[in-house]
Amino acid sequence: xxxxxxxxxxxxxxxxxxxxxxxxxxxxxxxxxxxxxxxxxxxxxxxxxxxxxxxxxxxxxxxxxxxxxxxxxxxxxxxxxxxxxxxxxxxxxxxxxxxxxxxxxxxxxxxxxxxxxxxxxxxxxxxxxxxxxxxxxxxxxxxxxxxxxxxxxxxxxxxxxxxxxxxxxxxxxxxxxxxxxxxxxxxxxxxxxxxxxxxxxxxxxxxxxxxxxxxxxxxxxxxxxxxxxxxxxxxxxxxxxxxxxxxxxxxxxxxxxxxxxxxxxxxxxxxxxxxxxxxxxxxxxxxxxxxxxxxxxxxxxxxxxxxxxxxxxxxxxxxxxxxxxxxxxxxxxx
Numbered sequence: 001x002x003x004x005x006x007x008x009x010x011x012x013x014x015x016x017x018x019x020x021x022x023x024x025x026x027x028x029x030x031x032x033x034x035x036x037x038x039x040x041x042x043x044x045x046x047x048x049x050x051x052x053x054x055x056x057x058x059x060x061x062x063x064x065x066x067x068x069x070x071x072x073x074x075x076x077x078x079x080x081x082x083x084x085x086x087x088x089x090x091x092x093x094x095x096x097x098x099x100x101x102x103x104x105x106x107x108x109x110x111x112x113x114x115x116x117x118x119x120x121x122x123x124x125x126x127x128x129x130x131x132x133x134x135x136x137x138x139x140x141x142x143x144x145x146x147x148x149x150x151x152x153x154x155x156x157x158x159x160x161x162x163x164x165x166x167x168x169x170x171x172x173x174x175x176x177x178x179x180x181x182x183x184x185x186x187x188x189x190x191x192x193x194x195x196x197x198x199x200x201x202x203x204x205x206x207x208x209x210x211x212x213x214x215x216x217x218x219x220x221x222x223x224x225x226x227x228x229x230x231x232x233x234x235x236x237x238x239x240x241x242x243x244x245x246x247x248x249x250x251x252x253x254x255x256x257x258x259x260x261x262x263x264x265x266x267x268x269x270x271x272x273x274x275x276x277x278x279x280x281x282x283x284x285x286x287x288x289x290x291x292x293x294x295x296x297x298x299x300x301x302x303x304x305x306x307x308x309x310x311x312x313x314x315x316x317x318x319x320x321x322x323x324x325x326x327x328x329x330x331x332x333x334x
Contacts, residue, residue: 192287196276219240
């Protein structure tokens, strides 16, 4: 397999360092194991005119078409899940906020950086929401993380009722541009908190069209500060996502990635297949606010609209008594 097309050949270090037209039609070099990236200067030129195309400790990955931290060439086919993930990314021996920030910096890319690790924790060729959940799940751990290839994430469906361990859709107000609803999940006794809501290809995070108050009074996540509502009454009915916080995330405890909030309007819903809203420290995730019956309810979103609606998301949280982190696929209806 050659990366120069028919009728072209690899130019040497002395000229343009890429494939160019070859009058002989030769197509003899470089092979995929010899080339780093033909759009990346062709590698390192040696004194004898040869090219070192992948650095020490790296090899050409033919799946993602870049050098990766690997002692051998990656298989041509996409790798299969083996139930393991490397979540410690910066070499300090613990999964912490520095690893999380490093992953976020590489989000959407292939994750290959050979100085200290790879943000592609599950080696599927891209840094996505699955890698984010792996790092959050192993936060505080040592970085060698084992999990099932098929995530255990049961489905909870709800039709405008509240029961222990199930999502709820309580009505908040009818004073705004329609009816305002808050979507929430009631934690079971064994569930310690929720630290992320997210959507992926299996189960997207979808919200119906919702009234959106313009900045600076409206918010994308974390709810609206009551001081803003005192100035602009419409801010009370703003649509937003959150993980427990409802009166403004004033100190930046939650963050988001892969969520295009600009597309969410009163006329268009929100759909997220590779993104999340999450606590920067999973151990600090929201443990719910007890209601009059003692149930711990975690607010996850607010929407304001007329008529019925459906919404979906995945949620992930810590467990009590040393149990593994848990996941649920939620479907709301009202």
